[in-house]
Amino acid sequence: MAKNDFVEVAKASEIPDGRMKHFEVDGKEVLVANIGGKFSAISDRCGHMNALLSMGNLTGTTVTCPFHGSNFDVVTGKKLTEPILTPPQGMEPLPQSWQKVFESMGQLMAHKTYDQTIYETRIDGDRLKIKV
Ligand code: FES
16 A cells, blocks of 8 residues: 555445544554544544543544543544543542542643644545545
């Protein structure tokens, strides 16, 4: 395969509007989202701690990381919010011993993530293609 080729990954009809799917293309893990019939592709590994973003939630063009809730725009790849390392509000308070563990983990873990790489997509008939 030449370096700048588009690679067919699926039928476009396999990803309904408002849904996303994980693909592996030439060793790269890619999230493809269908937003109103337009397909966008970004790196599927969160820049924070490597979670698969395609396992998170998609709302409009925003994907939320399933691990610590960072938000990214699936069209631009831009980070919209940083990770959240504290338990969400409304959760039962953790036992004291667990709180200490989480505090020390929070000090070890980075509270930042980064923009995601974006990839070009192309539709030929019903064939969805990606260039990585
Ligand atoms: S792994 Fe994605 S926000 Fe932590």
